[in-house]
Amino acid sequence: MRGIPFIQDWKFILGEPESPHLLATDDTSWRTLDLPHDWSVEFPFDQEKGEACTGYLPGGIGWYRKRFTSTPEMTGSKVIINFDGIYNRASIYCNGQLVRFHPYGYSPCLVDITDCLHAEGEDNLIAVKVDHSRYADSRWYTGSGIYRKAALHIMPKLHIPVWGTYYTTPDVDDASAVVRGVITLRNDEAGPQQAELICSLFGPDGQLAAKERVSCSLAGNQSEELQMEWKIPNPERWEIHDGKLYRAIVEVVDDGRTIQTVEDRIGIREFRFDVDKGFYFNGRNTLIKGVNLHHDGGLVGAAVPLDVWRRRLETLKACGCNAIRTAHNPASEDFLDLCDEMGFLVQEEFFDEWDNPKDKRSNGGEQRVDYITRGHAEFFREYAKQDLQDTVLRDRNHPCIFQWSIGNEIEWTYPKYNEATGYFGMNASGNYFWTLPPNSKDKIREIIQGLPRDAYDIDKTARLLSRWTKELDTTRPVTANCILPSASYESGYIDELDIAGYSYRRVIYDYGHQHYPDKPILGTENVAQWHEWKAVLEREHIPGIFLWTGIDHMGEAIQKPWPRKGSNLGLLDFAGFQKPSYHMFKSLWNEEAHVHLVTQTVEESLYRLNEAGELVEKVPGGWQERVWFWHDVNSHWNYRDGELVVVEVYSNCEEVSLYLNDTLVAAKRLEQFEDHIYKWAVPYAAGELRAVGKRAGESTSASIHTVGPIHTIQLLGDKDTLQIHPDHVVHVTVQLLDAQGHAITNQDVELAFEVEGECRILGVDNGSPDNVQPYQSTSLMTELGRGLLLVQGTKPGELAIKATCAAIHVVSNICKVKVVE
Template sequence: MRGIPWNEDWRFTLEEPEAPHLLHTDDSTWRTVQLPHDWSVEFPFDPELEASTGYLPGGTGWYRKRFITSPEMTGQKVFLNFDGIYNRASIYCNGSLVRFHPFGYSPCLIEITDQLNGAGEENVIAVKVDRTRYADSRWYTGSGIYRKVALHLLPQLHIPVWGTYHTTPRLDDEKGTLLSRIQLNNDSDDQKIPEIRITVYRPDGQQAAFQTRVIAIPSGEGVKLEFELEISQPQRWEIEDARLYKVVTVIIDNGKVLQEVEERIGFRDFRFDSDKGFFFNGRSMKIKGVNLHHDGGMVGAAVPLDVWRRRLQKLKACGCNAIRTAHNPASEDFLDLCDEMGFLVQEEFFDEWDYPKDKRYNGNEQSVDDITQGHAEFFREYAQADLQDTMRRDRNHPCIFQWSIGNEIEWTYPKYNAATGYFGMSASGNYFWTLPPNSKETISELISRMPRDRYDIDTTAGMLVRWTKELDTTRPVTANCILPSASYESGYIDQLDLAGYSYRRVIYDYGKRYYPDKPIMGTENVAQWHEWKAVLEREHVAGIFLWTGIDHMGEARRKPFPLKGSEAGLLDLAGFDKPSYHMFKSLWSEEPHLYIATQTLEKSLYQMSASGELVERIEGGWQERVWFWHDVFAHWNYCDEEQVVVEMYSNCEEICLYHNDRLISVQRLRDFEDHIYKWVLPFAAGELKAVGRCGDQEIVERLRTVGPVHRIQIEVDQEQVKVDADSVVHVTANLLDANGTIIRNQNLCLHFQVEGEARILGVDNGSADNVQPFQSTRLVTDQGRGLMIVQGLRPGTLMVRASCADHHLVSNTCIVKVNA
């Protein structure tokens, strides 16, 4: 995060102290915390709370930080940037309320210059976080100052925070043009005539371009400067190779450097074509995207960057190339990471506009009460600042290629929905698989006769698009439309550059037929083969965003407690891969891939036909599977002679299946309409071996019958970390049998131990049904595995192991070096 880090030595309490915002309030009994901090995730799960936000509490929290007015602050303009506070934050400096900031996802930049005490004197920043509406979202939000805080000291003649805007309007292999727009303010008492220098550095650090200009700025005024720099043979920012340039802007006054602002940029171009789909750096490309919520499982909303890095690396290995930030702006650090790793990002602004969503019943707006009232209450007053502050912070990121103004907003303007002819609308309605019962002409006529309300979806959308384009016209504006057939006619989609469809692949052709000039893509899609197949068959559809890339907490309406989160992800809450991950790796990755899954015939999706063939219980059922992958297992342990279905997800043209070295059969992918290889055979202990052929390459996978747990094996994802809130080590524990085979059908209660100065951020087994406290060293595994996340507190060595007292087992020891 840009600026001077300001995350250490905060005090925190969930009590309601007397005058907590005042300087001399006694906070000696408050906890000392390091930001980012999420207090909700520190509590045990409570079935009396709400499923929508994951059975974890809210409340009211207070944060305080004392600091001295340093000589460096004297004569400077002093700002604090809170990258994310959830939510309804009141920020005080020395007893004065500086800002009320209700939105939990937008950055909050405040100036405290006039509130500071004199040089050498003490000050206090106090932040009240009102999360008493603990079910104010449809997913887990976290509570507190859950993103970083930075201090900015600016001279009287300065570039404001977020005051630079860099675009690359022209780009080819020979040269690229960098257009830099710089805001420069003179808050001093005198006219200034500074020199402004801009230097561009290549990814290897060599200078690529330089310009300088001298300009007169009267006292109390600001100017907007434009610099156009030419870069020879620009290295493009590619998804496979995210090459970043650095732009350094310097203000020099009377030979003295007053300020230096550094930004990273990328040279890339892209376009959406209503006939041909998406083009990136001149090449036709399908968007292979996933939706991601902002929590990191056991760490809640305060997610160290290494946690995101591990998760994004796994998605990258799957073939994923794009992220949609559902349904809110991401952190500055997350976008930096996407810049570095080469992910395209659709950044979304809002889940609610003028009217609220029912947090308990998505898509069925029954009621909103005190604890579920969300941000709609504040939307009209704060939306422009929330949207545009987010854009000012983020518009230099090369990863961002779309702005989304809203998610499934149609639910909150329900008068249009019935015009489609779909009745009994809900989030699992019949519109998934059928075209609108009413014709386009009927829908248009019915909507045209509707009286206008105080706020209508098209006018609010137009307002948001206008605010967006005031700050950036280089990226298309879109939205996730749950009912496009109505939104085309209401005028909503007219406001957008690109129509995003939410679970509406059935009308891809309808959209192209009736609205041929508007590009289309899927912005929420179930993680099933039929969704990707529909895109591959249609050149005009730019791609999809699967719901979701990773399981998230909250939104747990499908089953009662102990289900605490959504199970729709390719990865689970601990970042372990799921069967759907392997299906999409076989669809999206160029590397040969093969994954074996099993299930008893009785519990499978299949049955034996009269002719002895394995067929679907529901013919063609694969075409209407939705969010959750069917139950299959990664083991070969069943009852003798029990009929077992063996599934394989693969991009190989053919696979030979062997059982105990006996060839069962050779099958070809072209023969499986659902893209799933499948066999049925009677269980006998031993080994399944699959040999896949992918062109001239061969890939082999095995699944072996396992015995009882013999030992615990742990491994770490890195052997060196730093004393830093973003630097963590992931410790994975697996159960093994006597042959060293990983066990996926047995579980034990493990106790994790860490020797050395460290903080255990949490433990989890990945299951959405796991309600063991995260803040623990004890964990019952799921599928024979578990995860602990550890942060080093001091330079030195950590020794990590796991044990099971009930079985007298102790794992191997992993050694992690902690560097300063």
């Protein structure tokens, strides 16, 4: 995060102490901690004190305090604190004075404390009240507290404000690129000032690529936008999965002396959407292979160290994923920096609700909103413009961002339009997933045009949000995730968008393209099933999709009763482990050959044997209408002798041969399976099941084995050297093994972890949505024979980590990690 880190040695208390915003208040009994901090995730899951929508973790009211001394640099300077995320309803005080109220939990918040500071050498106090007493105010887990970083900015009176630089790349080709900069310069002195800007651009190799000088004269208490332009020969482009970054450095020079330096990382790239041909990135037609991500990181809650995101994004990258939708709110500055580095495209979304609230308990059905479920809608009218524009100002230099999304499934909160489609209250029974609108386009238009206008209509609010976005950035298209596009085209909502985002509406891809041929279409929420990707491959005008979801997230725990902590629709589980759907999409989104084996008894499978002894679906054509949940399969080869077992293989190979104990069962070709799943019915016999696939003359294989009792607890760290830093962690994965060293996925035991060395144990998890044991623990029941421990270093030295199991008296290997400054 840019600026001087302002994250260490905060004081925290949960509750409402007396006069917590005053410097004289005694806080010696308060807890000392470093930011980011999420207090909700530190509590046990609780069915009585929590709600399914936010993952059965509590909210409440908390106070943070930080003392700091006024330095000589602060005297006569502009001093601003940037809070990147506070959840939520934050009241921020400096030396007892309320400086800002910031209700939105996801947008950055600049706090100008210049006029509140005490004299040089004296102490100051920043106090932040966080009111998350409305703890069920979202449809997913939010976290509570100052859950993102904070930074201090000390600037001269003549300065570039925070977020005061804006870079674009309007002309890019292989021979050259134009990089254009708009630099805002502010003069807070009473009289005029002369200034010179020295603008330098350094390439990915660190060498100077271009340099410009801009001079200006600025009147007192005025701002001016200064424009500069670099022409870069043979540019190194920012590419998908190859985030080549330039450094843009601007020096403010006053009377020959550099008084401020502002640095940004930028990328040279170009892209466009074609209504008929899809998406072009750096001149190449490119498919968007996207996933939706909420902002929690599993056991760390909303205060996510970047190493957690890095591990997760690397796993998604290996799947072939190239795009992230920040469902349904702005991400952190650090997350976007990471996407810049790793080469992920990002659609950044602003809001999940606008003028009207969503029923958080019912996840979209607007039955009731009470005190604890009242979300941001009550603040939207007053704060939406600033929240949106602060986000755009902060993020518009990120090359990863290629779309702005102004809203998610907003149609549910303007219900008067919905029945015009004919889906509701008519013979389609609301089945908008698989059927075309029962009413014709003309009928929908007629009904909507006959509706009375309200003070806050969906098109009017969309027009505002789109306009506010384009006031600050016109280089990226504006979109939204539309759950009922057939109504939103006619209500005027989609008129305000550059691209129509479809939420689970692949059935009307052709309808939309036929009736509204001037508006590009993109799948912005899609189930993780083959039929969704097949619909893209068959339509040149659909540039791609965003799967719901990339990673399981806390909250939205409505699919089944307690115990349940979240939604398990991701390609990865809560601990970041790969699920069967991950391997399906790895086979769909990669050119490199991939094979993955799973099994299930015929009785528990989706299939039956027909008269010819072939496997066929129990529900003919059912694969075409599978939705969020992947069907139940196993990753083991342990059944009763002779039991008939369905073997599934997810692969992009043209041909796969299945072997049982080195004997060929059968070779099959992908073209035989319209559901893109290889399958065999195999009588069980103990041993090794192996699939060998061939693709473009190359072969790859995967195997699973019959396993015996637990013999070994294997611990593996994802690094052997760990830095002492809030963003650095070691992921220690646990895998149960049998005597032959084969992974056990059909047996589970409770483990106890022992860690020697100076460290902070962030928590444990096994990845299961039904695991509601406290994250803050050193014991864990495995799931599918595996688990995860997360550790941060606190002092230099060596960590020695092991696990024991009292039930079977097995001890793990020792995982050693060196901790360095």
